[in-house]
Amino acid sequence: MNKLLITAILFLSISFSGFSQSKKALKKIETKATELVEKINKEITDSDASLALSDTQKEAIKKIHTERIIALRKLGKEASKEDKKELNKTYYSKIFKDVLNKKQMKARRKTKKAAKN
Incomplete structure (x- = not known):
């Protein structure tokens, strides 16, 4: 009975520590x-x-x-540069086409162009 109780407590503590780490990772991603x-x-x-x-x-x-x-992390470090580039392109196109309006895009391009010069 004691072994069962100790095993259950150990299992729960490991589960909670894993959950805590995933919460920290998500917090880092959100930051x-x-x-x-x-x-x-x-x-x-x-x-x-x-x-x-x-x-x-x-x-x-x-x-x-x-x-x-999150998607980049799922791809992993072994993923090719092209795969990562394609994934980034997909998500950035969502931002630039679906979220920003034309005036905002134009203003952003103007700033980026000025920064290059």
């Missing part, structure tokens, strides 16, 4: 996604502050970036 959202917003607002992302757009972009980062 990175938030940073990327702010980067896009800065690229837009550097050109025209009135075109800043709305809260709805920020949430949509954060969700897409979170999905993208």
Whole structure:
């Protein structure tokens, strides 16, 4: 009986520690996604502050970036550069075609072009 109880407690503690680690990983992913959202917003607002992302757009972009980062991790380190590039292209096209409007895209391109020069 004691062995069964000890085994059950050990199993539960291992399960909870694994869950805690996955929560930390998700929190890290969400933090990175938030940073990327702010980067896009800065690229837009550097050109025209009135075109800043709305809260709805920020949430949509954060969700897409979170999905993208998770998908990249699932691909693994052994995935080819082309596979990763294709995956990124798919998710970024969602952001640029489905979330941002034309004025925001134009402002972002203007900022990126100025940064290159």
